[in-house]
Amino acid sequence: MNYKNKNLSLLLLIFLSFSLSAQDDEAFFIKEIYTTILKEGKCYEWLTHLSENVGGRLAGSPNAENAVNYTYSLMSNMDMDTVWKQACTVPVWERGDKEEVNIKWWEDGLMMIKELNALSLGNTIGTGRKAIKAEIIEVFGLDTLDKMGPEKLEGKIVFFNRPMDPSQIRTFNAYGGAVDQRVFGASRAAKHGALAVLVRSMTLRQDDNPHTGVSVYTDGVKKIPALAISTNDANFISDLIKKGIKVETKIKNNPRILPDAVSYNVIGEIKGSEFPEEIILVGGHLDSWDVGGGAHDDGAGCVHSLEVINALNKLNYRPKRTIRCVMFMNEENGLGGGLAYAEESNKNNEFHIAAIESDAGGFTPRGFSCTSEDEVFKKLFTNFKAFEDFLSPYDLSLKQGGGGADINPLKSQKGLLIGFRPDSQRYFDYHHTSIDRIDAVNPRELKMGAAAITSLVVLIDKYGL
């Protein structure tokens, strides 16, 4: 560049400086957020500790207590005005010994036995010391059971085998279309005299990993054992049954339901300088299933939320509104933390202008989806959509619908409930399995998520809704 051009450029630069609008400031600040987190973010390190050193952390377990202490200590070392633990009641369920499940059948005059990859479903009872043995009846939906009745189900083991629909683009829709079998299958089968249930794992992947998850017994119906089996095993059994072969299964497991316990949400807060009564919450759930490391579900959401505070600290950002970072306890099997949080918040007449939950994994961010009470939604959503201009350069879009299990109890406060929406294609490969570990998480994807959430927090803080 020669001298003359240099001068021209300088003039141009001065001109541009004068015409810098708030838009440019925001775009610049969001770029700063991304740069800070991509270069210096700590979320992957924290997640490594949470997933590998603390490990699986079902509410009420010693690991969950360790997770509470670890994140409390992380928050205490950040520049926040207050950090506290909030007590909540959680159920206590222990898996017990490794599940023993096999199937037995006759083929070409030979007796065949095959061990299955199985996991007891959360909150279910076990077979006790004596195994349950019975014939398997394959079904594809809850409704079928009522039609079949005790005549066909009494003394049998019901095998729910409706797969998640692979043609769904968003895998959460495929999950939603199949998970009733896992959640309600046991009691529906027990009503008709079944002895236990096996459920095809909730995943779109064809492999050997069983996926656990919550199961709920209906009051007044006999509790029976319920276990998930891997998709490979599910197909194997189904193929035998298609050939007209009678399949017998033997199940032995001994999970225990213990008395409820006290556990904690971990909360940290930066008080707003102008509108301290308007709270922007960012959170994930600290508990996970006991198998694996709860890396994507929901260690990722926890470290995303912690990274928001860390990045704001690094950028010396002092918010106008109150920013609260919440590690919810017991999302997986009871929602004790989310309910306790909302109860206390309502008691204190708090107002959450926006609550953002990250509970869909540490994958590349695609955007956010949000919801609210009908009467205020239209206005809030319109304002919210305006932020898309700032976020679309990062391939983020803002959609209607969704929120998060832990923040939904805040609905009555009539703010915006926002779900962080990462790419969903791989989520159910790991969900509730022993392979939901740190090596399933890509550091850059995780950091991009934290940067996306931090950017949204700053936009809401600056402009309100």
Add this chain to the structure above:
Amino acid sequence: MNYKNKNLSLLLLIFLSFSLSAQDDEAFFIKEIYTTILKEGKCYEWLTHLSENVGGRLAGSPNAENAVNYTYSLMSNMDMDTVWKQACTVPVWERGDKEEVNIKWWEDGLMMIKELNALSLGNTIGTGRKAIKAEIIEVFGLDTLDKMGPEKLEGKIVFFNRPMDPSQIRTFNAYGGAVDQRVFGASRAAKHGALAVLVRSMTLRQDDNPHTGVSVYTDGVKKIPALAISTNDANFISDLIKKGIKVETKIKNNPRILPDAVSYNVIGEIKGSEFPEEIILVGGHLDSWDVGGGAHDDGAGCVHSLEVINALNKLNYRPKRTIRCVMFMNEENGLGGGLAYAEESNKNNEFHIAAIESDAGGFTPRGFSCTSEDEVFKKLFTNFKAFEDFLSPYDLSLKQGGGGADINPLKSQKGLLIGFRPDSQRYFDYHHTSIDRIDAVNPRELKMGAAAITSLVVLIDKYGL
């Protein structure tokens, strides 16, 4: 649903049928494409074969020949009008024995030696039987070398260590900002008397995997060996140098440059029923680097393209325009296939209305980016953008810029050159390494890519540009 409602629904359905527009037809057909590929797509199976059974397939190698035969046979079994092999000239380079690279230094009176994870860069020469030993000089860019001159570089081994910039949102930009060191580093260093070069691997990940890739010698400059080392090793050396420690390296490798050979593009075509002279090309490159399985780079692009034809066959879709599926040879180290294809196409006065290349991995699709000659671009891009209405429900956006190495030689035909744009966050974790294998590919992400490309092909076929 009661009888009365059923009748009402029927009336509504009839009413809706009459008001179905072309828009609805398209939306429905795109949904069908996704469902077909997500449920019955073969691309993951084909990629498993290409990556694991055929393996790494550098142009001119026996594996590349196997890949030609495999994809020729796949295409021959599809419903296409013509399938053929198109000859092209390719350079032949062989890696030879495993590279031996170590560093030696003195610390606290002790001599220390550490083996490095290294890979010769493509098309480079070796040290021969006798190793090269010399002091390492760390530099961060090509320009620095000219300032340092022979005084500081003569007899030394230059270590290029400028990392890819992690703050770039699109990792290809970070790659573009660092790869000059790998491509041109050897000759630039040789000009000043350096004996060899080591280059920090082109990746944003911190690990032990060296990344190979093409290096180009400048005519008239002495050829010297050039190797990539892992990012962990690069940081290790850099830390020693920062402490003022003199680091000596020993390099032994013996790649060979053999005479050029003949290889092939593999091409299949469905003749258009109305506008056969308007060609829509969809392709990837069949060759890969010799290490690993070339799963993401670019087996994914090949099986994406094959799946387009497979899906159209399954859906009994007869195109109006000619659809051509091309497996290009020798993208990685010479572009022999892309150049031969364009040359013959131009000789035959062909017109590619659109050429779509998939060469950015088998990750979740984000959209497409396109380019063309200036004079026609504005009109074409405006028409092209109209397709976004159909594609945005699948989270796909259409952007300006980009294309693909193999299709760029078609630019003079003044059609649209389109690059398939999957999520880029993980691409350089695997790029040109021994871990670019099938287990780095998620089947659903791969299929989503094929569905996205098929949808775009159908839209261009139906509406033109």
